[in-house]
Amino acid sequence: MKNIYLPHVVEIVDVQEETPDVKTFKLKFRDNVVEESFDYRPGQFVELSVFGEGEAPFCFSNSPTRRNVIECSVKRMGQVTEALHEMDTGDTVGIRGPYGNGFPLEDLKGKNLLFVAGGIGLAPLRSLINYCLDNRKDYKTLTIVNGARTSKDLMYRNEYPVWEKAKDTSLHLTVDCQEENWTCMVGVVPKVLEQIKPTCGNSVAIVCGPPIMIKFTMPTLLKLGFCEDAIITTLEMKMKCGLGQCGRCNIGHLYVCKDGPVFSYSQLKDKNFQF
Amino acid sequence: MNVELRKKAKELLKTKQVEMIIGYQRGPDGISATPVFITREEEAENLIWDVYCVYNLSNYLKDFPGKKIGIIAKECDVRSIIVLLQENQLKRDDIFIIGVECSGVIAEHTLASGKESPGELDFDEKCKACRPSTPRLYDYLVSQKDQKDKGVLPEENPYQDIRKFEAKSIEERFKFWQEEFSRCIRCYACRQICPMCYCPRCVADQTMPTWFSRAPDLEGNLAWNVIRAFHLAGRCIDCGECERACPVGIPLREVNKKIEKDIKELFDYEAGAGVDQKPLLSCFDQNDPEDFIR
Amino acid sequence: MNKSQIPDHSPQKNSGDRNLKAPIKDFEPKIVGFLCNWCSYAGADLAGTSRIKYPPNIRVIRVPCSGRVNPLFVLNCLMNGVDGVLVSGCHIGDCHYSEGNFYARRRFAILKRLLEYIGIDPRRFQMAWVSAAEGERWAKLVGELVEEIKEAGPNEHFGGNR
Amino acid sequence: MKYAYYPGCSLHSTAKEYDLSTREVANALGIELIEIPDWVCCGATPAHISMHLLSLALPVKNLLLARRIGSYDIATCCAACFSRLKIANKFMRDNPRHRAKVNKILGEEYQGEIKVRHFIDILINDFGMKNLAPRITKPLEGLKVACYYGCLLTRPSDITCLDDLEEPHLMDDLMRVIGAQPVNWPYKVECCGASFSLTKTEIVLKLSNDILQMACDQGAEAIVVACPLCQSNLDLRQPKINKKFKANFKIPIFYFTQLIGLSLGIEPKKLGLKKHIVNPLPLLKEKGLLG
């Protein structure tokens, strides 16, 4: 019988410093048989294990369409992330997954998509954005709102030009407070949303970021006319097993690691979830 | 006894001197007592005080930081409040201590044996060695006129059984503790019930670094029980709650009493002696014994 | 991908099955020494510069002061199969930080008696004062320590599931 | 104040007067001396030169005999016996190998627990100088004496631990108490030649001559000793010294017990004063101490 906790060994092929405390790791499978059979959807996550330190869940930050490597963006936070930040190319880590339900791609087809990202929240959304760009015809307009505390904390800066030039895709960057030579918008994401006033007809908002941001963005979106089912978010919870067995990541009877991490706002409201 | 207690509780709540009173109430089985948290006057009716009130309620004070709390406290509870004050975990004017004269409480495991009347039940171990029955610090004292005097005479030499155990050989001692500690399931009830264990994150839960194995094997259990006793050196006031709470019946008081005996002999230090007493391991004496140092 | 399945030791038994590290006869004890940087470590250096030979069983961990040695370190060593632990600092009154060894003395007086009470051989945890000028005494101390711990035998109670 | 008395060979032979005066003084002061029944020789110098084990077994034999009559402290007068017994005790206490060997030979277990005391130590520390002073009936006024301690009494100091090894003063104190006038002289612990007296007598003559000369120079009229060998070297050899060094010493050599006896009013005959080579009586008569 297969030991479901056994990770596949992957090698770090490239480390990119996005912001002072976030690094993006490109991981390549040692064994290409596993690589072939390993497919995932944007919004899913893996349990990345640093040998001898521990395991932590990280979402995919690149689109499955761009096959060759797996990318995960890691913010330096605790024991595992600190150990990861110490690593560089050539080191090996373990990867277990993919877990979680990922974004409901079929439901999103034929809709306008509003991506609302805060800080590290851009990682899972980038995977979805690039996926949409690769299947551009399936989706209507794309609006990307990406906020961060300071300009240094904006991630994937090299992707911004690509996103802006893409077909009817608009990118709005914002930082919390004004900085010198900062041209784009200033202000917290919910305020920025009110200024942009994205169209809510036939559109779905995908929100991802720290709990504080989601807590204030939800009412704004509702005010802008988005219905409860049309707002999706991915939850950042403490997930150890990823299999829905260790019992810690539940909201109500749903397990974030198995039934999530992507939930609609209606589901969360139903479960009295407070951010 | 209870009447005076309830009257005082009502008065305190009415005059808003305290926002809540922590006390005892009759338990669901009609005999044993369980903790109760009263915020309204009428609830004060079910406050009781008798030989079944075993718990050390000061453990709950850390859940209400900054609030004005009344607490019903017998001598051992008061000693733990003193240590908490000594370690800046409580502010004296936040706590209103309703001291109760205590003539010993029932050992809880005897309750399960079906005997009912207090007469037959024997007193808890900790009461045998406890000398004064009136608390050493209180704001209001509920005296104990009608209760018969304590049947329990304080032992003449309190650490008798510790010395008997020390006399055993090293193998015997290790075999005894190996059996006891291998039964530990690391449920940490001994830590959670102890008023002295208020650390935001106990060394047992820390992972940066992992101090000792968190799996319930012999190494982890022994390290846990030794460091728990060590971190109580000079702080444990022998309220006996840890031994009472342990589901697998490990004699935890033995370990604490051993340290209590040593620090009494070596440094003449007693836990909870006074609010301005310096912590044992944060001070030293020029001629501390050093016979064991080469 | 994963290597041959190695047999599992189910947890109930795992604290029981100890593989004795070496037959008692030629048992080479492993001793950990926490040496205070200013006196004992310098004393050990002096033993080096004066080429005084002593058995190689001791592993030295440098700490700024004997007051820095946390009982958790000692417990960690004993629980992971180390046969002997030594904490060595400056003589009373000589401490570079003036009070470090006072605290260490009081702390380890309690720990030593507690470990003995639990049934751990007192020879396995020892304390000493070695000053920067006592190279020879350090070498003699290590020699005696190794003999005593050879007598005490390997620490086979713990460290089985390494 | 009971002691197991160990006289030693010389006190039964050449130094009889030392034994007599000691007994007299003892019972005059109420100190009970029970002679150890069939005691053996302590081995003195010959034993410890020839065989170490012998030099231990002999004194331990005496200690065992003393233990049999009740473990009182042992009182001894001769410096050689005193130091041999003390050294034996030290070995039996500190040296397990020797202890085992000696115990095997003697067939009895002995750990060196019996205390060995010199008579001076008993007089001063047990009896006490303040009790002795009132007992003095005839103080030896005007008698200038040089107290000669010899080598074995104070050395090796960590074993005998009787007095300061360079500047001993116990006998001087005793003399002062009994009224005599101890002279301050530098040869208190100078060697008199000891057992060379038999093998190389001229060494003894030279050394003893220096001692006598120094005593005269410092104005001493007599020399007080506490060791039979010193007494014989200074007293017996005096005529030969006079002849060899053309001196005419006529310095009586007393045992401190004899002078104490005199001061307690015991008549000279009982103190063996007649047995000396240099007759002490003229000096005493001159000083009016014989009356």
Add this chain to the structure above:
Amino acid sequence: MKIGVFTCHCGTNIAATVDVEKVAQAAAEFPGVTFSTAYNYMCSDPGQNIVKKAIKEHALDRVVIASCSPSLHEKTFRKCVEDAGINPYLVEMANIREHCSWVHPEGEQTTAKAIELVRIAVAKVSRDRPLEMTYTPIEKKVLIIGGGIAGIQSAIDIAFANYPAVIVEREPSIGGRMASFDKTFPTLDCAACILTPKMVTVSQSEHVTIHTYSEIEEVTGYVGNFTVKIRKKPRSVDINKCTGCGVCYGKCPVRVPSEFDQGLGKRPAIYIPFPQAVPNVPVIDRESCLWFTEQKCGICQKVCPFGAIDYDMEDEIIEEKFGAIIVATGFQQFDYSVYGEYGYGKFKNVITGLHFERMVNSSGPTGGKIIKPSDGKEAREVVFIQCIGSRDEQKGVPYCSRLCCMYTAKHALLLREHNPDAQAYVFYIDIRAAGKNYEEFVKKVQDEYGAIYLRGRVSRIFEKGDKLIVRGADTLSGAQIEIEADLVVMATGLVAMPDAVSLAQMLHIPYDQNNLFTEAHPKLAPVETITSGIFLTGACQAPKDIPDAVATASAASVKALGLMVQDKLAREPLIARVIPELCSGCRACIEACPFSAIETEEIEDLRLRRKRTVVKVIEGVCTGCGICTTACRMSAIDLEGFSNRQIMEELAVL
């Protein structure tokens, strides 16, 4: 993580018993190690270049040097990796020389131990954190404890560099031992003539303040920021008013033995120790002054023309901040009364070197005549005995005091000068005359001044009449010698001051079993101590003659000036660090910290959403001892450089 391991042969010091190549290969296998090599002398420049090149080539971010003790080269290698661009605190040293190759026999076990020591160092380096230096301001003032020649020379050098210096001297005047000397070897120039000008320059220099008749009460703080309490004992004479006219000590009825003259001469109760005293202000000795003992007399106050006498002066405590401290407390003579064979110190005509110095000194109590203290007659036969207390494990000190042979030769010369028909006998074991012109000087004393040198020990001295019989041996001729001497001079050795230990504990500097202060390194740092900022000069560190004392004084001044010229001092960042989430605010650490470097602070706890008191470390004051880390039950306070994770990682690979 890319760790580089560099193993050192250290010539044959390590390579002799440890298979260095095997260690280097084994190190390559350790986790995280990407580069491992060995070289003959890691600490040499080529060795350090290898490290720098490897760092660049292999993009190493942490380095382990397996060589000697960190106390020797930790700073060197920190500097080396800093130049190569890595944070200096990502370096660890494995001591495979002093703790392994030098102390274990050649063989498999020694190499295995070396490998294990390297594995421990690699484990520790994997948990190192990059740290930045912390900077603290420096107080631009130097404290000099002791006003002897060493102290004076230090003060002069520091004043010369225009930095303020403060001399604290226990005696009423500076000048120390040298002030009591007559001539100095080997040049025989008069001690007072070469000392007094220096004392005057020091007293007149505006950079130097002198506190005489005062002692150090308490020293706290650390290099650059020492706070020192100085207790000025009451002089009972107001320094500003007194002009040094001398009327008072002329009229004082009291005569007590003068300490300065070693008890040979007498002095009044209000006195100046010697004529050229600086400050030239008398002091009242309160034990012998009638005013204080019996509330009588008070003449000096009446006669003083300037009203400078003030009986009710009290102890005065001055607190000053200093950047560096120079210890120049000097020596004292060995107390020869422990020797019974020399009369336990009771013979009047047996004196010590300093007594003789006072006697032969023309301004001394005997006006230069060498007399027998017992009867004052001229001494003709004088015996000098060497090595009194020195080179004697039983009752004295094990070391040789270096300069007794020289001052005895000088005394023998002066004896013959003052009294042509006097004869000097010198009992010696070995003549130690290693300085410049020293041997020639001794040769001259033997040839021209007829001193008889007898190689042998004196077994006994005793009085005979008014003569002293000195009985000794002459091992060269094999004869036993007895000399009837008028005077015996003991060449007593130099030992530490009686209160040296309490001063060392106050300054937290180590001292050896002879209570002499221990230098940081006998060869490489003879004037420094391991406590940075405290320097040693003069005989308090080891017996020294005047040339050495002056040399070490200048060396210590240079070291102190090295601190003064910097405006801020980089301090090791190895200090404590608090993790607020773990802290319960119980303040056990504050009680335990010897330097009170921890204080409380209010923080907003986001998890419990309320204000909470936790603790904070005051960076400048923390010395990095780590006592707080074990006083804290929650391990909420950790020590950089020796953190819990580092040590636990070391224990994990044991």
Add this chain to the structure above:
Amino acid sequence: MLKSITKEDFFTRVGELSNDFEIIGPMELPLKGIFYQSILNTEDLYLGDGFAIEPIKKFFLEPSTRLLRYPWKNEPGVESFSPPERERIAIGVRPCEAKGLVLLDSVFDPPASSDLIPNSAPGAGKKSSNRAGSTYQDAFYTNNRKRTIIVGLACGRPDRCCFCTSLGVSPAGTTGMDVLLFEIEGGFAIEIITDRGKGIFGALGKELSEEEKKLLTSVNNKREDLLEKKIRVPESMDTIFTSDYWDKVSRSCISCGICTYLCPTCHCFDLIDERRIKLRCYDGCSFPHFTLHASGENPRPTKKERYRQRVFHKFDYFKINFGENLCVGCGRCIRFCPVKIDIGDIVDKAPLSKKR
């Protein structure tokens, strides 16, 4: 069909079986209580009235299981520990614990074929009803279940904390057992349930005599009402999720791990990395750090949320996901709670009538 056997024959049979099976059963440690142990000699087996402190769960979901061994930082290859193969017989298991194991099966050993698409269609909106079992089979737990034959023992004397009947478990229930023993005077009555049970005890004992059978059935009927404690478990407790009832009941809870570790159905665990070995150890939702994020956020910061989570997981969430309550009414959490919190009372007296 029921067979009876004398105590001696039963023990000799167990002796024979112990050669090729590992025997697990309750053992009484004087003064300490009864513990399931690996029995070496059969006399230690205690088949009396009392029941073990720790449930038999600890032999299936071990307090600490070694999952895999890591290479040290850079060495290649991760080795998985292989679960032990030795066959075992668990004797003296109480019906409540056996039912507990069945409940755990649905978590750790879900039937492979169930339609377990992740329940995620956001648009669904309505409460998802399909079984949201996990698609992952735990190798260690499943192996333990496969290699162990369960020999149950009917409850003779339940104490005042037991309330298994309110949860559909009978003191003589057979769910999850291979053989069930009834204590009759002089020996046991054996009821073979599965062929595995038949394999070991099939050829044993003689037919039950008539009046023994009558006596046994009468005793069995009375077993049910031996239990004094009866509680009513509400269908769904969703309505009182936000009421401050939970604050009141959880106030005296000290957040220790007794109720979770001793519960035959609680299965929350933690994955711990210690020195190159990944361990699965027990964890409890009552501990504050159970849901603490690395960022310091904690979705269940106080005792109220944590105790509510424990109750809801047992009586609400598990029912939604697996259709049954995750509680077998064994009463251990009531018996051993240091502050006497009674989950039975709490669920029974939950103020459901309040409108949401």
